[in-house]
Amino acid sequence: MQLRFSPSMRSITISSSNGFIDLMKIKVAARHISYRTLFHTILILAFLLPFVFILTAVVTLEGVNKCSSFDCLGRRLGPRLLGRVDDSGQKLVRDFYKILNQVNTEEIPTDIKLPDSFSQLVSEMKNNQYDAKTFAILLRAMMEKLEKEMREAKFAELMNKHFAASSIPKGIHCLSLRLTDEYSSNAHARKQLPPPELLPLLSDNAYHHFVLPTDNILAASVVVTSAVQSSRKPEKIVFHVITDKKTYAGMHSWFALNPVSPAIVEVKGVHQFDWLTRENVPVLEAVENQNGIRNYYHGNHVAGANLSDITPRTFASKLQARSPKYISLLNHLRIYLPELFPNLDKVIFLDDDIVIQQDLSPLWEIDLGGKVNGAVETCRGEDEWVMSKHFRNYFNFSHPLVAKNLDPEECAWAYGMNIFDLKAWRKTNIRETYHYWLRENLKSNLTMWKLGTLPPALIAFRGHVHSIDPSWHMLGLGYQNKTSIESVRKAAVIHYNGQSKPWLQIGFEHLRPFWTKYVNYSNDFIRNCHILES
DSSP: OEEEEOTTSSEEEEEOTTSSOEEEEEEOOTTTSOHHHHHHHHHHHHHHHHHHHHHHHHHHHTTGGGOOSHHHHHHHHHHHHTTOOOOHHHHHHHHHHHHHHHHHTSOOOTTOOOOSSHHHHHHHHHHHTOOHHHHHHHHHHHHHHHHHHHHHHHHHHHHHHHHHHHSOOHHHHHHHHHHHHHHHHOGGGGSOSSOGGGGGGGGOTTSEEEEEEOSOHHHHHHHHHHHHHHOSOGGGEEEEEEEOHHHHHHHHHHHHHSOOTTSEEEEEEGGGOTTOOTTTOHHHHHHHHOHHHHHHHHSOSSTTOOGGGSOHHHHHHHHHHTOGGGGOHHHHGGGGHHHHSTTOSEEEEEOTTEEEOSOOGGGGGOOOTTOSEEEOBSSSSSOTTTSOOBGGGTSOTTSHHHHHHOOTTSBOBOOSEEEEEHHHHTTSOHHHHHHHHHHHHHHTTSOSOOSSSHHHHHHHTTTOEEEOOGGGOBOOTTTOTTOOHHHHHHOSEEEOOSSOOTTSTTSOTTTTHHHHTTSOTTSHHHHHTTOOOO
8 A cells, every 4th residue: 555645745645555546535725734734644643553453453352353343343442542441340359359358357157058069159159149248158158167177187187197106006016026025935036135255345435336225126227237237347336225124125136136247236124224213313203103294295185275276387296295205214314324334435326216328437536625415406407397496496485494594596406316425424414404404394394395305405415515517417307298308318317307207107208218228128027027118
């Protein structure tokens, strides 16, 4: 299409591009329209026409294609060209917000009948022609009902997980019973550990001594096996396995029948330590025998709890704090290591839910600088569950004795893999401080702290802790499903602290192989007790 002006500027011709057909010819009277006015008019039209085209295209994309006449198009384009937009949709939204706010402040009728599903709600709306307010009331009631059911299901899940974590799996119980029976009927299962000629090595400070208190035979076997297999000098390893009286026979049988040569293993029951008397551990005796304390750890964990005012995470923490293991003598033995091993200068203390993946010999070379406890601090990480722990996470700072003596921002540290300088320890009053705070917590009906043996140890070891590199001890494998596999592989010791132990069904499947690789599934006792490889 072409636009032509006559030489005299008295006519304008609009023709097709081929030049043969004149589509429009306009004669301009000079007396009526000036050339300058006409030129400006054309410029304005040339400027506006592209915008009209774009706006028409936009409206078409929005649904103007349904318009079948220029009248419809005009009704659509007119308000837009004039800067007016139909806000009926926005008004509807504003009205619905107003209804929702109104319904949110009102009580839901107690006799309201709720649909079982969203499709049923839509069907009832069509059939009964509900107004917007009725719909909003039904929607709110359905959401509150669903939220309540989800909370109840979550609390039930946490309770079931707590019971699963506190129970003894059938296979492990079977293993203990069979090995105990073997102890009574098989002389090889009763042979002395270690042999008489190796007894002097139990107090030889030239060796690397590990202390492992546990009543779990399978877990103990994994700890010892992983340590020996990961060591560059297994002949320098001496394990002191301490267990309770009921597990002693089975534990002794296992290590008598499954030696880990060239390492040395001693198995000893708490009843075989002359030092562990009621006079020396009066507080622990009270903890184990006081009915109120036993009810706290073994009683109904839901009775008296207002679940509507507590978050699932807080409830999980409370359940963790009420694990029965916290009133076990085995769990408190760590505070008596200098007395239980009077001839040793340095030991590494291990929990039974760890796996050793690297040689730990360098730990004996670490200079603790006169401190007693070499431990990984747990306040210097981004992980809020495990590595962001301060005193405020363990103690009740509304208690006056706690508020007066402790700093809520003080850094916490971890049990599970600790280097203890027993020579330095014997020069302190750590044990007396530990007993004092245990007594005070008992007097206050456990209102100073709830969680087991770590809080009193945090107080007792204040000023006696030397921080070691976190790569030596990775925590949280029993808490977190999203634990980095790459970080697990690099850690020297991995710790399944938390409820999801690797020997339980509730353990995390992708983290369990790091533990099961040290279980001897070809062993007859393990096969006969159906402890199957995961």
